[in-house]
Amino acid sequence: MNMKTSYLGLQLEHPLMAGASPLGNDMDMVRRLEDAGSAAITMPSLFEEQITREQFGTLYDLEAGSESFAEATSYFANVADLRLGPDLYLDQIRKVKAAVKVPVIASLNGVTASGWLDFARQIQEAGADALELNLYYLASNPLETADTVEKRLLDIVRTVKSNVTLPLAVKLSPFFTSLVHFVKVLEGAGADAVVLFNRFYQPDLDIEALEVEPSLNLSTPSTLRLRLRWLAMLHSQIAIPMAVSGGVHSGADALKATMAGATGIQMVSALLKHGPEQLKAVRLDMVRWMEEHEYESLDQMRGSLSLTKCPNPQAFERSNYMRVLAGWRA
Numbered sequence: 001m002n003m004k005t006s007y008l009g010l011q012l013e014h015p016l017m018a019g020a021s022p023l024g025n026d027m028d029m030v031r032r033l034e035d036a037g038s039a040a041i042t043m044p045s046l047f048e049e050q051i052t053r054e055q056f057g058t059l060y061d062l063e064a065g066s067e068s069f070a071e072a073t074s075y076f077a078n079v080a081d082l083r084l085g086p087d088l089y090l091d092q093i094r095k096v097k098a099a100v101k102v103p104v105i106a107s108l109n110g111v112t113a114s115g116w117l118d119f120a121r122q123i124q125e126a127g128a129d130a131l132e133l134n135l136y137y138l139a140s141n142p143l144e145t146a147d148t149v150e151k152r153l154l155d156i157v158r159t160v161k162s163n164v165t166l167p168l169a170v171k172l173s174p175f176f177t178s179l180v181h182f183v184k185v186l187e188g189a190g191a192d193a194v195v196l197f198n199r200f201y202q203p204d205l206d207i208e209a210l211e212v213e214p215s216l217n218l219s220t221p222s223t224l225r226l227r228l229r230w231l232a233m234l235h236s237q238i239a240i241p242m243a244v245s246g247g248v249h250s251g252a253d254a255l256k257a258t259m260a261g262a263t264g265i266q267m268v269s270a271l272l273k274h275g276p277e278q279l280k281a282v283r284l285d286m287v288r289w290m291e292e293h294e295y296e297s298l299d300q301m302r303g304s305l306s307l308t309k310c311p312n313p314q315a316f317e318r319s320n321y322m323r324v325l326a327g328w329r330a
């Protein structure tokens with residue numbers, strides 16, 4: 001079966017790869033990922049706050065506001081210490097590069113177009129094959145318009161592109177008012193791929209302790225639905241490849257993402273639950289299904305269930321919405 005895929009300028013044997021997670025910090029895991037056939041290894045993100053702290057000796061962004069919200073200090077306490085600092089991050093890229101043959105995708109996470117972005121060059125020099133930029137921004141300022149937020153994110157992309165020659169993927173959240181337009185503009189700003197989506201961290205509230213519970217739940221296959229919609233919507237409206245991130249647990253999930261238009265398929269929760277070997281199981285599932293249905297390649301399948309030929313995606317969405325509501329039986 002021809003599963004060959006070109007993603008971010010990388011020629012991959014197939015599209016399945018480990019997404020950004022702590023798995024990339026553990027050399028045993030990294031080797032297991034390669035043995036399980038991960039087409040590339042995505043490193044966990046290095047955060048802007050970690051870099052600025054090293055540059056300016058402060059965690060100013062994380063600490064801002066903590067004085068007016070007393071309990072906040074404990075959330076901010078040395079969070080950057082929980083992760084590899086910038087130098088160790090570069091060391092880890094070099095180690096992973098030396099240990100595996102597959103491409104290594106480094107990851108930066110930040111929200112301001114400032115000096116910390118110079119670090120992208122050091123990531124390139126450390127040997128990463130590509131860079132994923134996770135734009136994880138929670139718009140919470142009533143005076144800040146959507147346009148201002150988008151312009152700032154675009155500035156980040158342009159700055160990184162001017163610093164490095166590495167292929168650049170931009171990992172987005174689904175919370176944009178006009179996502180198709182924004183992705184189109186990102187493409188114009190030089191993004192070489194988009195990753196759909198970041199899973200926004202959603203803390204719970206502990207009503208007895210009156211505290212915010214900073215817990216992280218792994219995804220389920222239902223997480224994929226939101227991605228399928230936007231992959232299908234964006235396919236053929238943009239020229240750059242898209243990777244899916246969120247809710248791929250089985251071969252069927254990966255096939256759906258491909259039919260909606262995904263070129264790269266990233267997995268994290270399923271690997272944390274079942275181990276890196278799940279990557280191989282998913283690939284074998286995909287191949288089995290494709291053989292049974294007489295496909296010859298993934299290229300042949302990609303985008304077959306996108307909204308490419310739909311003259312009016314909005315009307316299509318609204319009519320399906322009305323149909324499922326009307327068809328509900330308890």
Ligand SMILES: Cc1cc2nc3c(=O)[nH]c(=O)nc-3n(C[C@H](O)[C@H](O)[C@H](O)COP(=O)(O)O)c2cc1C
Pocket residue numbers: 019020021022043044045046107109134171197198199216218219220223245246247248266267268269270272
């Ligand atoms: C424990 C954990 C750590 C993660 N760390 C990162 C990270 O450092 N950078 C990033 O962009 N995404 C990170 N993610 C998000 C994943 O890359 C991915 O986008 C998300 O988990 C959805 O994919 P999934 O459904 O396959 O888990 C992390 C996810 C988990 C569960």
